[in-house]
Amino acid sequence: MALLYAAILRWVHILAGITWIGLLYYFNYVQAWSFPKMEAAARANATQILLPRALLWFRWAALVTWLAGVLLIISYAFMIPGYMGSSRFNLILVGGLMGTIMLVNVWGIIWPNQKRIIEATNNTVANAVPAPADQPKWARRAFLASRFNTLMSIPLVFFMVAAPPLLGQLTTK
């Protein structure tokens, strides 16, 4: 029963992680390139319709990934003797630290700034008022945090997925 519980947690962790990082790569590899090339009206339309939906899945997937990961580590600590302090645990912990920083970026920087941009765009379209002077600043902050998360996702996946079997074999104690 404990194994089934751990398997389900791992399954949820990976499904949510794919959703999170998949949308992160969409934002960085597709949207950040496309938006500046789109006509203003089309960009505003995408900001009002596409962006809120993408950000909804993005931020909640990030939280579910992190929570499932934390629960998984706690479960393994109870289920597997000597898990805490093992090289596998340490590698997961390094990846988990990166994931925690990324989660804070999502909820603390990316989402609050994107929310301001969506609200400002709604206001601009509905009331035909100019965009706020601070809007480029909000966009820049969200962009940097998003790019930082893209950068960090590369070592994160290495430490979470590739390193445990690789380094586990090289440093088997």
Add this chain to the structure above:
Amino acid sequence: MKNPVDSISGTIWSGVILTIVLAFLSLAVSKGYNLAMLIVLILWGVLFGLMRKPTMP
């Protein structure tokens, strides 16, 4: 100094280089992961500092 994360290729290369550095580090200090994590944090601070430079793309 141009911000490496302003381009996709700069972002990916930075991520790959960071991965290689941390992978070697984790091998070198196989029993000292606390040190490795401390260095991750320092690297994060340096990178974050770099990225806060107001270089508009």
